[in-house]
Amino acid sequence: MTNSSANMGIYIHIPFCLHKCDYCDFYSLPITDPVILEKYTRSVISELRRRASSISGPLASIYLGGGTPSLLLPQQVERIVNSVFENYQTSSELEISMEANPATVNLEDLKGLKCAGVNRLSVGVQSFADIELKTLGRMHGGHEAESTLRDVVKAGFNNFNIDLIYGLPGQTLSSWQENLSLAMNFNPQHISTYLLQLDESTRMARKVKAGTINLLDDELESSLYYTTLDFLAEEGYYHYEISNFARTGYECRHNLLYWQAQEYLGIGCGAVSYINRKRFLNQKNVNHYIEDMLADRPLQIEILETMTPRQLAADAIILGLRLTGGIKREEFRDRFGIDIMEExxxxxxxxxxxxxxxxxxxxxxxSKRAYFISNQVFMQFMD
Structure with missing residues (x-):
């Protein structure tokens, strides 16, 4: 069955990284041999070609995430992007986003990525403070992050995001305000600020459990969050999603597809797709994935869930309420056949x-007061 919606994106997962950060619970693998990046590039291109028949209608976005996609050479990124153009219809204003780690790119790399077709970067700064970056287990330092952002501007990117994390052990209101102020020096079109939340499988969670580091209390975390809202509003950013802020017209189109409960195609080892009421996961063993794709064997997938109409509606409510604009009653009724105000x-x-x-x-x-405790509200809509 094909999807004919124009509101659809492709997520391409690049699972490799320099090393696993202490807080990270995404599917990623420390890279041991750069040669594997070329094999993986060829595998992704193979999967893109094979999956093209599942989609009809123009794509709104491509998003290369990870892991650390910026470990790829610009030429490899260009081949992946070109494969999308060769096999899929795309909108005239296609957003092509890519995550970049300051420890893996220089000015020439960034220029190459722009030539490869990437028109939006998301730079994983996380913090400008060396002590906080060390706590996170990041490979770059604060000065390196600033240098990378200067290079992003020099390379000609006029649409880039800065990722920052708040709620770090030892973080204070003044150190967080310093992070926000430093970010403003580069006039990013988009800012994402995420509360540190730890899966029990991460190294940092184990340190917390062992008592070697301590997380902040809820009151301080809340203060950091609402300070962010006020600060970025004064700087002219539109708060359009709980954790995301943009200059007018620079909202992340790909992530909006998620929050609007639209469908998306996941490409690559460990990528998740959501198509025709099904959420499914690609093969998570990278060596098996590469072998299967290069030998033209069937892609191994796992069905994570098949959603009922009721589940689809509840999912759309939870995602839609993440947007500060919320949910329009009539649009929701037209799409799901449910009057949200009555149901x-x-x-x-x-x-x-x-x-x-x-x-x-x-x-x-x-309401604004509910942003920080939004999960408590979302739980009320789950059966």
Missing amino acids: YRDVIKDCQTKGFLEVENDRIYL
Whole structure:
């Protein structure tokens, strides 16, 4: 079965990294032999060609994430991007985003990526403070992050994001404000700020459990978050999603597809797709993935879930409420056949009473005070 929606993107997973950061729970592997990057590039191109029949209609976005996609040579990125153009219809304003680690790119690399077709970068700065970067297990330092951002501008990128993490052990309100202020020196079109949240499988979680480092308390984490909202609003950024801020017109189109509960195709080892009510996972063994793709053997996938209409609606509510603009009643009814105000009347009324939800002009959205505790609100919509 094919997907004919124009509101669809391709996510391409590059699972390799220099080393596994202490807080990371994404599927990624420390690279031991750069030769594997060429084999992986050829494998991704093979999968792109084979999966093209599952989609009809123009793509809105391509997103290369990881791992560390910037470990690829610009020429390898160009071949992957060209494969998308050769095998898929694309919109005239296609967004091609790529994550970049400051420890893996220089000015020439960045110029090469721009020539390869990448028109949006997401730079994984995380912090400008060396002590915080050391805590995270990052390979770059604060000065290196600043140098990379200067190179991003020199390379001609006029659409780039800076990723920052708050809630780090030992972080203070003043050190976080310093991070935000330093980011402003580069006039990014987009800022993502994420609260440090640890899966129990990570090295940092084990350190917390052992008592060698301590996380911040909820009150300070909340203060850091709302300080961010006020600071970036004063700097002219539009707060369009719980953790994301943009200059007007520079919202991340690919991530908007997720938050609008649109479908997406996942390419690469360990990538997840969401098509025709099914969420499924690609082969997670990178050596097996490469062998299968280069030998033209069938792609091994695992069905994670097949969603019922009710589950689809609940998922769309949870994702949609992450957007500060919220959910429009009529659009939701047209898409899912459910009147959200009637179907979830008691939940909405209870959340309104508590000051967590607002209803205005047929639109439902989170109140500002609920942003930081949004998961508590989302849980109310889950059966």
